[in-house]
Amino acid sequence: MDKRRLGKSDIEITPIGLGTWQFSKGKGLIGGFWKSLDDEAATAVVKAALDGGISWFDTAEIYGRGNSERCLAGALTALKVAPGSVRVATKWWPLLRTAGNIGRTIEKRLECLAPWPIDLYQIHQPFSLSSVRAQLDTMADLVEAGKVKAVGVSNFSAAAMEEAHKVLAKRGVPLVSNQVRISLLDRSAEEKGLLETARRLGVSLIAYSPLAQGILTGRFHDDPGTIAQVSRGRRMTSALGPETLARTRPLIEALRRIGDEHGATASQVALNWLVSFWGETVVAIPGASRPGQAKEAAGSMGFRLSPAELTSLDRLSREAR
Template identity: 55%
Template structure:
């Protein structure tokens, strides 16, 4: 039985591992271009493996293929016999180049794309907008009070913006339940820029996206660098994927492999488990999956517990990524 975690100061309970659905974008648009288009039966297999392994929530977004990911998720869940209330669904509104008024104007499209599944968590996808944090937060609170969404989150918000959104929503009697941030052993900036500390103080859940650093923490690219050249999208050009970046992360990868072997696990599972354990219940993770076996590996993390010494060793080897 998977022990669930409370989503911020809401009544919603999440499995520590969710499924990120960015890769369901069908290769459409700027965001979707990071991934090859997946056949519908593959999407269903990924969702099925996630559900069977104990995952109870899914994170998607308007920007993921302009609604294509939302529709693909809804279709897969429906085909698998899931009904409204069986799972928790999170999506996001994309703010640029829009104003806060578009939050209310586009919500019916979000509801339609995800139908029949309700929006349990609606998030502001980026901090860049033509409106203030106050205006956007009030527009989200309007949706909660109209019964169109259950809770409000943000994504990629600095400590200052997160605190501002929290304060505006609090005046409306609505909690800010989450801040979705890029967070992995190869990107620990939220630990040093105030975001993690503020989240703990305010009771806000950190939803870690790219928790495997787009696959780097699996170790497969360190074993065979030629795999990078065959990747679809711009990942191959990121500094972490270049030779110098790979050598910098190699000691950490070797330690993840060592710990994984001791547990009969994989380096990816160890990397995810560290995120879930090191900060108590504050962090949940949303790794993606493009194959059923990826989803099965993700959910296997739920059965892994690292020792205090293992947590410390990993911490020490990834300190320079803070």
């Protein structure tokens, strides 16, 4: 698969990037969601992603209060990756904060990621104490000051995304992305008009939890006993249980059947569908806790699904929800 432009920026990225919430090391508000990985394990994951051709990484302040950012920067340094040769996206955490906090914390973000620049700076949630206007104006200040290259949002509705786009446009800065939950098992972004709005505005949608936190790999269908080993938060967020497994089994079987035609796994077909079905609008950031998972994610860019396969998975996806 060819590289794509992130929104209307000049940032070129592979359709698949690597999500690094998994590098939180158990710390902070949502760090305990995943099993803790040490630096060596995280570096092996990053290496597998890079070896497979992945060209960008997504992190956030809230992932272990800077742990994920520091761990990612450390891995890229250990692997002798030249700053600027891969793209790095991070996010500001807005809860119980005002827009003024964006300017006050940017140096900390840059310090955690050093020597990597922030290619994409995203507002993690639409729940700050300040208006969308105030937040996006402050983000535009950061672009003007050369602190970040491009601006995105996350979990913004179609209306909030449109407003963010307008505020930035007045400052001559494009809104390049909205990071939202989308997968074969979650089409709410499409149902709520986000895809149509993103297309019209030239904004990329960055799909998070693109494997439905592992469900779309088929591993829990094969071994339901392993559900008990994952965190309660993950079981709840992804409704990971017998009912979901029963409802999604036909989809998993189809992913495997189609995968056999392409020498690919179920998860690779699920990711390929996600970044193909809506043209170039959707890119995805699967997370990985092992090198093999990152390698598999990168390998999802190595084949092309036929129009009939894309359509048949679309239908099965609707039936599986």
